[in-house]
Amino acid sequence: MAETPLAPAAQGSNSGATVARPSVLSLPIKEKAALYAAYMPFLTNGGIFVPTNKPYKVGDEIYLILTLMDDPTKYPIAGKIAWVTPAGANNGKAQGIGVHFSADEGGQRVKLRIEELLGAALRSTRATHTL
Numbered sequence: 001m002a003e004t005p006l007a008p009a010a011q012g013s014n015s016g017a018t019v020a021r022p023s024v025l026s027l028p029i030k031e032k033a034a035l036y037a038a039y040m041p042f043l044t045n046g047g048i049f050v051p052t053n054k055p056y057k058v059g060d061e062i063y064l065i066l067t068l069m070d071d072p073t074k075y076p077i078a079g080k081i082a083w084v085t086p087a088g089a090n091n092g093k094a095q096g097i098g099v100h101f102s103a104d105e106g107g108q109r110v111k112l113r114i115e116e117l118l119g120a121a122l123r124s125t126r127a128t129h130t131l
Contacts, residue, residue: 022063023056025064026066026067027065028066032117035114043082043098044103047100052096056097063076068114069117071113077107082097082098
């Protein structure tokens with residue numbers, strides 16, 4: 001008799017209908033100025049702004065394929081949406097999402113690579129897509 005109450009719960013948990021797969025986006029960055037404008041060094045693991053008009057919510061998981069200027073490497077990054085800039089945002093900011101890199105090896109590798117490419121520009125006070 002103890003099995004009867006567990007059966008419906010087990011059936012519901014196996015449906016998988018409510019589990020959303022992370023979105024996959026590709027972001028090619030071709031210039032240092034564009035990388036500077038998109039990079040978010042103030043996030044714990046680093047992050048990047050991705051222009052998109054697709055609807056996302058803060059906390060959504062995302063998978064990003066990032067290419068950086070002349071670097072032939074495609075950086076696969078698992079991350080989470082840290083914020084959303086909606087269409088028509090104040091100050092003319094571009095519509096898109098801020099992706100917080102994961103703390104795993106892939107996230108840390110791309111953070112270090114971006115910071116290596118930007119070098120002294122990281123200390124600049126020029127406006128970005130984010131702040």
